[in-house]
Amino acid sequence: MEDRYVTCRSIGNYGHAISKGKTYKIINEDEEKYRVKGNHGSAVWISKYYFIEGIASIPLLDSWKFDDNINDFDLVEVTLTFTDRSKRWCLVTTPQKLVKHFSSDNLDPPGFNIQHLIINKTLDISDVDKILKHLDEQDELIIASKPLFES
Structure with missing residues (x-):
């Protein structure tokens, strides 16, 4: 299976784990959330709302x-x-x-x-x-x- 990625568009309450504009490899997903390896090195479930599918360029x-x-x-x-x-x-x-x-x-x-x-x-x-x-x-x-x- 080919690796899939998401790009963070908003950090919400997850500033400890994700950064706006950064791309994350999808480890797992369900209907509402992605599981990604956060900036802190741990895998976390985060709502899909905070991401754009794929590798995207987000102006900061x-x-x-x-x-x-x-x-x-x-x-x-x-x-x-x-x-x-x-x-x-x-x-x-x-x-x-x-x-x-x-x-x-x-x-x-x-x-x-x-x-x-x-x-x-x-x-x-x-x-x-x-x-x-x-x-x-x-x-x-x-x-x-x-x-x-x-x-």
């Missing part, structure tokens, strides 16, 4: 940068660069900056819905880096950002 977050001065704006633009060289952008803010934003007397409309807004405890580089990496590992960063088309 490579780098990011603030596009705005974090002290000048309530909603700060961030550019994300992935390993396939694609770029996306999102907004980041803190709960305190949202309160400041909504305290404006001339806010019109009086609310918003922004799917590409990430709310973080602080805008410290290490905190923003941590949340962006977490969202990427969970396969949520694409949903939390928009394509960046540079001219």
